[in-house]
Amino acid sequence: MSPTREEQHWMYRNMVTSRRFEEAIAKIYFEGKSPAFNMANGPIPGEMHLSDGQEPVAVGVCAHLTPEDVVTATHRPHHQAIAKGVDLDKMAAEIFGKKTGLSGGRGGHMHLFDDNVNFACSGIIAQGMGPAVGAALSRKMQGKPGVAVAFVGEGAVNQGGWHEAMNLAAVWNLPFICVVEDNGWGISVAKETASSIGSHADRAAAYGIPGKRIEGNDPYAIFEAAGEAIARARAGEGPSLLECETYRLAGHFMGDAEAYRPEGEKDALFEKDPIPKMRERLLAEGTASEADLDTIEEESAARVDAAIKFARESDDAAPEDALTRVFAA
Amino acid sequence: MTKSNERKLTIARAMAEATAQEMRIDPSVFVMGEDIGPLGGVYGNTRGLIEEFGAERIRDTPISETAFIGAAVGAAQDGMRPVVELMFVDFFGVCFDAIYNLMAKNIYFSGGNVKVPMVLMTSTGGGYSDGGQHSQCLYGTFAHLPGMKVVAPSNAYDAKGLMTAAMRDDSPVVYMYHKGLQGMGWLGTEAGATVHVPEEPYTLEIGKAKVVREGKDVSIVSVGMGVHNALKAAKKLEEQGVSAEVVDLVSLVPLDRDTIRASVAKTGRLIVVDEDYMSYGLSGEIIASVTEHDISVLKAAPKRVAFPDVPIPFARVMEQFCLPNPDKIVAAWDEMQAA
Ligand SMILES: Cc1ncc(C[n+]2csc(CCOP(=O)(O)OP(=O)(O)O)c2C)c(N)n1
Ligand SMILES: [Mg+2]
Numbered sequence: 001m002s003p004t005r006e007e008q009h010w011m012y013r014n015m016v017t018s019r020r021f022e023e024a025i026a027k028i029y030f031e032g033k034s035p036a037f038n039m040a041n042g043p044i045p046g047e048m049h050l051s052d053g054q055e056p057v058a059v060g061v062c063a064h065l066t067p068e069d070v071v072t073a074t075h076r077p078h079h080q081a082i083a084k085g086v087d088l089d090k091m092a093a094e095i096f097g098k099k100t101g102l103s104g105g106r107g108g109h110m111h112l113f114d115d116n117v118n119f120a121c122s123g124i125i126a127q128g129m130g131p132a133v134g135a136a137l138s139r140k141m142q143g144k145p146g147v148a149v150a151f152v153g154e155g156a157v158n159q160g161g162w163h164e165a166m167n168l169a170a171v172w173n174l175p176f177i178c179v180v181e182d183n184g185w186g187i188s189v190a191k192e193t194a195s196s197i198g199s200h201a202d203r204a205a206a207y208g209i210p211g212k213r214i215e216g217n218d219p220y221a222i223f224e225a226a227g228e229a230i231a232r233a234r235a236g237e238g239p240s241l242l243e244c245e246t247y248r249l250a251g252h253f254m255g256d257a258e259a260y261r262p263e264g265e266k267d268a269l270f271e272k273d274p275i276p277k278m279r280e281r282l283l284a285e286g287t288a289s290e291a292d293l294d295t296i297e298e299e300s301a302a303r304v305d306a307a308i309k310f311a312r313e314s315d316d317a318a319p320e321d322a323l324t325r326v327f328a329a
Numbered sequence: 330m331t332k333s334n335e336r337k338l339t340i341a342r343a344m345a346e347a348t349a350q351e352m353r354i355d356p357s358v359f360v361m362g363e364d365i366g367p368l369g370g371v372y373g374n375t376r377g378l379i380e381e382f383g384a385e386r387i388r389d390t391p392i393s394e395t396a397f398i399g400a401a402v403g404a405a406q407d408g409m410r411p412v413v414e415l416m417f418v419d420f421f422g423v424c425f426d427a428i429y430n431l432m433a434k435n436i437y438f439s440g441g442n443v444k445v446p447m448v449l450m451t452s453t454g455g456g457y458s459d460g461g462q463h464s465q466c467l468y469g470t471f472a473h474l475p476g477m478k479v480v481a482p483s484n485a486y487d488a489k490g491l492m493t494a495a496m497r498d499d500s501p502v503v504y505m506y507h508k509g510l511q512g513m514g515w516l517g518t519e520a521g522a523t524v525h526v527p528e529e530p531y532t533l534e535i536g537k538a539k540v541v542r543e544g545k546d547v548s549i550v551s552v553g554m555g556v557h558n559a560l561k562a563a564k565k566l567e568e569q570g571v572s573a574e575v576v577d578l579v580s581l582v583p584l585d586r587d588t589i590r591a592s593v594a595k596t597g598r599l600i601v602v603d604e605d606y607m608s609y610g611l612s613g614e615i616i617a618s619v620t621e622h623d624i625s626v627l628k629a630a631p632k633r634v635a636f637p638d639v640p641i642p643f644a645r646v647m648e649q650f651c652l653p654n655p656d657k658i659v660a661a662w663d664e665m666q667a668a
Binding site: 036037038039040041045046047094097098101104105106107108109110111122123124125126155156158159160161186187188189193194195255259260316317318319320321322323326 | 364
């Protein structure tokens with residue numbers, strides 16, 4: 001199943017929006033952090049994990065999802081949040097710690113929650129697995145439509161909770177898909193240092209479910225594989241595991257010196273940047289004209305500018321509001 | 330002006346130096362954890378070790394805390410002396426069984442027949458907007474559960490001595506280092522944490538508190554970052570003519586109740602400063618240690634300056650609103666006077 005023209009435009013638009021958003025965040029992140037870089041300073045403090053290069057995974061999967069489907073994401077969530085349709089104004093405001101943010105500034109960039117589109121993320125590795133499996137269970141028990149997708153990094157598959165959740169999803173035949181973003185690194189630890197096998201898709205065999213590895217950080221191939229897995233889940237045929245090769249073009253977090261990368265790795269990855277690659281393909285196949293793509297790029301940039309403006313101009317969170325919302329109202 | 334014989338180290342470097350020195354003389358010491366190899370630890374405390382000792386003794390692990398902390402327990406019981414790192418204390422949730430049901434209990438369950446000589450290093454603390462899963466202290470959580478010694482240095486001198494003592498201890502030691510004291514370039518560091526550290530190995534007795542500032546009107550008791558807040562508050566109080574004594578607990582388990590009691594017996598007033606959550610924790614324990622011993626020494630009800638009982642918020646203004654600081658300590662003194 002190849003993406004339609006509209007789906008391809010949608011994928012390209014979301015990839016570009018995500019990239020522009022992160023470029024904007026990256027620039028603002030350094031405000032107030034020079035000459036001496038101190039993570040605590042500036043309009044966006046704290047850790048910042050960018051997803052530049054990983055956009056194909058987000059759009060290839062989320063192209064098949066509707067707002068009612070559930071997504072859990074990780075400490076590196078922006079591309080998935082955008083592809084899932086999280087409110088960009090409120091997301092930006094949350095990252096700035098503003099009152100108008102998704103959580104009024106309580107969560108921050110690793111804790112984005114948008115109930116309108118059933119999106120959540122969190123900062124501890126493999127932590128989204130259980131909640132996604134639980135959402136899939138809930139849909140099944142309530143007889144409500146929808147599937148649940150847990151995005152994790154390739155480092156997460158070595159976490160005990162990952163295996164427990166996979167087995168639970170399989171033994172209960174739940175509408176669940178685990179999508180592993182294999183960017184080759186868990187901070188400074190290379191995949192081959194941490195994992196005993198090359199393709200984590202092979203681990204699906206341990207749960208008796210389909211597993212597939214998609215090479216090349218290719219939004220089209222990811223779209224196709226995700227389409228099959230999600231259709232299977234919607235049809236009540238149970239969970240699947242996908243591992244997508246992808247590229248982390250940025251450091252693990254902003255400020256990471258990346259000395260652990262082999263020489264030349266970064267340059268080689270930039271050569272394979274998926275966004276210009278998709279642009280070329282759209283043009284080559286005649287699925288989009290230069291004018292179409294220019295429009296998409298301009299609109300994406302405008303959307304991001306508006307979100308950043310909204311965030312900047314919003315009021316800071318009120319200090320004493322830190323004490324509210326601990327329990328449900 | 331630094332004296333020529335001064336050797337100022339960050340806590341990160343002091344920890345790495347202690348570990349290297351011990352590894353040179355004790356082949357049973359080895360290190361496991363995430364990003365502790367070529368990266369040298371996210372918080373710098375294993376920097377340089379893999380270059381000297383190689384990947385056999387300095388082991389980068391998968392993100393599998395239950396497995397490698399459990400493995401450390403097994404290796405410790407089998408003649409090794411593992412040092413393992415839980416990158417952020419907040420991550421204890423994925424691996425606490427190995428910590429509190431095995432590491433902490435196996436000496437007791439075996440009637441003392443086995444030893445569990447291991448060190449669990451873990452980073453604590455917030456103040457830099459890292460959100461509620463990367464900013465906690467959890468001192469009370471670890472100190473509450475029997476069977477683990479718990480230490481938390483406030484400066485590099487103590488850090489080195491505690492690290493060596495922890496590696497030589499036959500019982501498990503949880504070594505909680507505060508990110509804001511660590512001396513990482515990318516994170517602000519409290520200047521008072523970077524102090525002179527002798528080059529030769531030495532140990533600091535685990536379970537011994539220190540009076541780091543003498544005073545006669547009030548005892549401010551704290552640990553880690555809180556000690557620096559207490560010292561700054563003591564300076565401010567001095568300007569008001571108030572003489573504050575500051576006690577650095579250094580160890581949370583065993584807790585040096587004698588030093589705390591002696592200080593409060595002298596000053597008659599107690600303020601406890603704790604970056605961990607207020608309720609059911611360190612601050613209550615310190616106050617109980619004084620009051621159950623001799624309530625008559627107190628001239629005023631004790632006060633605590635601790636993190637309120639809410640998850641740690643991301644937004645800077647919210648987090649700073651919740652964190653202890655010198656002004657809050659001074660305000661606690663003022664309230665004590667008004668009462
Ligand atoms: C349980 C747990 N252990 C360790 C960490 C620290 N940590 C944060 S991100 C990360 C690497 C994750 O690698 P991967 O899952 O491949 O995701 P990526 O960062 O590559 O997107 C680690 C070790 C954590 N957040 N949670
Ligand atoms: Mg990774």
